Amino acid sequence: MKTRILVAACTALAVSFGAQANETKPEDLIKARQAAYAFIAWNMGRVRANTEPQAVYNKDDVIKAANAIQAVANAGLGQLYAKGTEKGTGFRETRVKPEVFMPEHGAKLGEIAGNFNKEANALAAVAAKGDKDAVRAQLGKLGETCKACHDSFRTK
Amino acid sequence: MKTRILVAACTALAVSFGAQANETKPEDLIKARQAAYAFIAWNMGRVRANTEPQAVYNKDDVIKAANAIQAVANAGLGQLYAKGTEKGTGFRETRVKPEVFMPEHGAKLGEIAGNFNKEANALAAVAAKGDKDAVRAQLGKLGETCKACHDSFRTK
Numbered sequence: 631m632k633t634r635i636l637v638a639a640c641t642a643l644a645v646s647f648g649a650q651a652n653e654t655k656p657e658d659l660i661k662a663r664q665a666a667y668a669f670i671a672w673n674m675g676r677v678r679a680n681t682e683p684q685a686v687y688n689k690d691d692v693i694k695a696a697n698a699i700q701a702v703a704n705a706g707l708g709q710l711y712a713k714g715t716e717k718g719t720g721f722r723e724t725r726v727k728p729e730v731f732m733p734e735h736g737a738k739l740g741e742i743a744g745n746f747n748k749e750a751n752a753l754a755a756v757a758a759k760g761d762k763d764a765v766r767a768q769l770g771k772l773g774e775t776c777k778a779c780h781d782s783f784r785t786k
Numbered sequence: 787m788k789t790r791i792l793v794a795a796c797t798a799l800a801v802s803f804g805a806q807a808n809e810t811k812p813e814d815l816i817k818a819r820q821a822a823y824a825f826i827a828w829n830m831g832r833v834r835a836n837t838e839p840q841a842v843y844n845k846d847d848v849i850k851a852a853n854a855i856q857a858v859a860n861a862g863l864g865q866l867y868a869k870g871t872e873k874g875t876g877f878r879e880t881r882v883k884p885e886v887f888m889p890e891h892g893a894k895l896g897e898i899a900g901n902f903n904k905e906a907n908a909l910a911a912v913a914a915k916g917d918k919d920a921v922r923a924q925l926g927k928l929g930e931t932c933k934a935c936h937d938s939f940r941t942k
Contacts, residue, residue, distance in 0.1 A: 662825060695861065
């Protein structure tokens with residue numbers, strides 16, 4: 631009886647420690663990162679549509695989209711590139727390149743990620759002011775940071 | 787020559803109007819809504835892991851996750867249920883029930899969506915204070931609003 635209780639207690643503890651370390655399965659992390667970028671892409675599309683030359687600019691819609699982009703970008707996406715997520719299938723097979731996980735590319739990756747966050751924060755700030763042309767220009771800057779990462783760290 | 791220019795101009799105009807209406811393809815909207823909820827789910831998992839009894843609570847991590855949940859919840863997700871998205875495949879086949887698109891269920895759906903936003907906003911506010919037990923309790927309230935929608939408006 632004592633042994634059974636001890637086993638149960640240890641199992642509970644192991645579950646707790648597992649939770650503490652947030653040991654999410656690699657495929658769930660890959661799914662979450664695909665979700666993050668897909669949601670950002672939809673919101674960037676909304677901003678782009680609002681800033682087309684012929685479009686009627688909807689300031690509130692752009693603010694919501696920009697705030698979502700900012701929060702997702704700043705959510706701590708680095709956690710989604712944990713060891714074990716180099717290959718695998720979330721919603722679909724990951725397109726991440728092995729270079730993302732190589733220390734010698736860390737500086738470049740960090741710079742791109744930092745630029746991505748910086749331009750996402752700037753987009754939210756510009757969106758709040760409601761100047762269509764400024765938002766369009768800032769969206770372009772954000773898009774460049776997306777492209778920089780795709781060019782180096784994602785397969786086509 | 788004049789005709790060719792006119793055709794080109796009309797095409798450009800049509801493209802612009804298409805962008806103005808933000809006529810995203812139904813499958814892209816379905817993908818974006820699957821992305822939104824998958825990203826929320828990952829962030830709720832982070833908050834949950836932080837608030838397990840044995841877990842070391844990381845206030846900053848919880849704030850980032852809660853802010854992301856809040857921004858996604860408030861991004862205007864209703865747009866992702868546009869006409870044409872009743873059936874279809876984004877990342878995978880949608881599990882949305884037809885009831886979502888039936889006017890007679892609008893009031894109930896609106897109430898659930900409103901509660902979801904309210905509890906997501908509250909989670910971000912509670913997370914900012916850093917009280918582990920309060921965050922855990924608020925996460926539970928948010929989870930109830932997720933369940934309410936799944937029970938009525940999503941297939942198993």
